[in-house]
Amino acid sequence: MIYNEKLFKLNDGSFAIAKSPKVVDARKLINNIIRVAESTHELLSEPEDFKPFLEDITKEEKFIESFNNNQNYLICVYVNDEIIGNCALNFKTHLKDKHRATVGIAIEKEYQDKGIGSFLFDEMINIAKNTEGVEQLELDVAKTNERAKHLYSKKGFVKVGDLPHELKLSDGSYIDGEKMVLFLNN
DSSP, X not given: OOOOOEEEEOTTSOEEEEEOOOGGGHHHHHHHHHHHHHHOSSSSOOHHHHHHHHHSTHHHHHHHHHHHTSSOEEEEEEETTEEEEEEEEEEOOSTTTTTEEEEEEEEOGXXXXXXXXXXXXXXXXXXXXXXXXXXXXXXXXXXXXXXXXXXXXXTXXXXXXXXXXXXXXXXXXXXXXXXXXXXXXX
């Protein structure tokens, strides 16, 4: 779905724009994801996962089109016409899990702690609450990602389980994860 553009104020007094990306923003989105992945091991993706998309940009263009043409949402945050963060909301589609949706977020390190994560989660929670039949939002988070877990808890998510060895790093070590859920009817 298309998310209508919103201008919002950051904690430092500057402004950002949240909106659905356009196909022409594909390279900006890939570069954003690569920058986030380069700054942390707590993200599902490694930078190498997205470098092939830079060689064949049509893959990312199709990815953006898929969000803009179905019921899921992809919101990107722009500062000075560059994407510095993104958040995706994916609705489940099977009869037995249509009451569930998943949410994921990635914000570049230099833009963290400016209210962007809170803004994006407020928007996604509002969308989910206003989507018929959706009862819960779910996410996975690295157990070591205290900043993210703090944000999610602040927004009402609760830990419902552990995910042993959720992420396997290139050195062979693991990062455990947690499953968190926000029950929308409570």
